[in-house]
Amino acid sequence: MQNNTELLSIIIPFYNEQEVITECQNRLSAAVKNIDMNVEMIYINDGSQDNTLNILTELLTTDPRIKIIDLSRNFGKEIAMTAGIDAAKGDAVIVIDADLQDPPELISDMITKWREGFDVVYAKRVERKGESFTKKLTASLFYKLINKISDTEIPENVGDFRLMSRQAVNALNEVRERKRFMKGLFAWIGFPQTAIEYSRDPRFAGETNWNYGKLIKFAVEGISSFTQEPLRLATYAGFITALGAFLFGFYFVIKTLIFGEAVQGFTTLITVILFFSGVQLLSIGILGEYVGHMFIESKQRPLYFVKKTYSSTN
Ligand code: UDP
C-alpha cells in the first residue's frame, strides 16, 4: 500500500478494441501494482461499433480506479486522447494505446524520469516489430520532411505513448485547435522533455485502424498545422516558373524575328501548358489546405461531445 497522495492518470482511447480490453487491463494493472502513487484509469470509448463499451463497463465493477468516458461518436484518436487529458486530474498523466503495442511496463521508468524533473517523457521505439518496410520508410521520410520545414522539432519514432506533468497538461489544455496533430502539439508546448527507448511490439489482437489514405491525410494535416513552408513553396515555384516562362518567351520572340514564323512547336506548347497547369493546381491545393484549416477553426465548434461518463462512484 502506498503512502503517497500523488495521483497518476492513465488514459487509453478505445475504438473497436473488444479483443484486447481484458489483456490490456491485466497488463496495465500488473504494471502499476508497485507504483507508489494513486492511480486513475480513464478509458475513452471513441464511438466503437463493437462490444467495447459493454466490456469496459463490466471492468468497472472489478476495478474502482476506472472511469469511462463514452463519446457521442467516433472522433478519432487525437480527439479521444484530448477528451481523456481534459478529464484527467493526475499530477502525472500517461497516454497509452489499447492494443499493447506500447508496453505498460515502461510506466514505472517514465515516473522515475518525471521525478527527476522532466515534464514530458516519451517512449521512443528503437525497433518496430510487425510493421512493413514501406511503412517504416514512409514514416521516416515524413519525419525528415516535417522537421526540415517546421520550427517545431518532432521526435522520430515516437508514438503517443508518453507521460506528462501537470504543468505540461495544463499547457496542452490551453491549445484548443481542432486539427490536433498531437505529436506536434506535445513537442510544441516545450518544457524539459526526455525519451526512454523500447522496442515496439506488434498489435496484441485486432486490426490497426490506419491505412495509407489516412496516413497521407495525417501527414498533410501535420505539416500544414505546423508550418507555412508549403505556402512559400508555391510562391517560389511561381517565381521560378514565371522566370523560366519569361526567358522562354524571349527566346521565341527573338527566334521568330530572326528566322521568321513557322507553325511548329506543338510539343513545346502542350508541355508548357501542362506544366503550368500542374504548378497552378498544386499551388491552389496548398492554399486550399490552409484555407481549410481556417474554415474549421473559425467555426469554433467544441472538440467533442460526451454521451455519458461512468465511474464506480455513480
Ligand atoms: N483509436 C481511437 N479512435 C480511432 C482510431 C483509433 O480511439 O478512431 C485508438 C485505438 O483504439 C488504439 C489507439 O487509438 O487504442 C491506436 O490505434 P491503432 O492501433 O489503430 O493505431 P496504430 O498503433 O496503428 O498507430
Ligand code: MG
Ligand atoms: Mg496500434
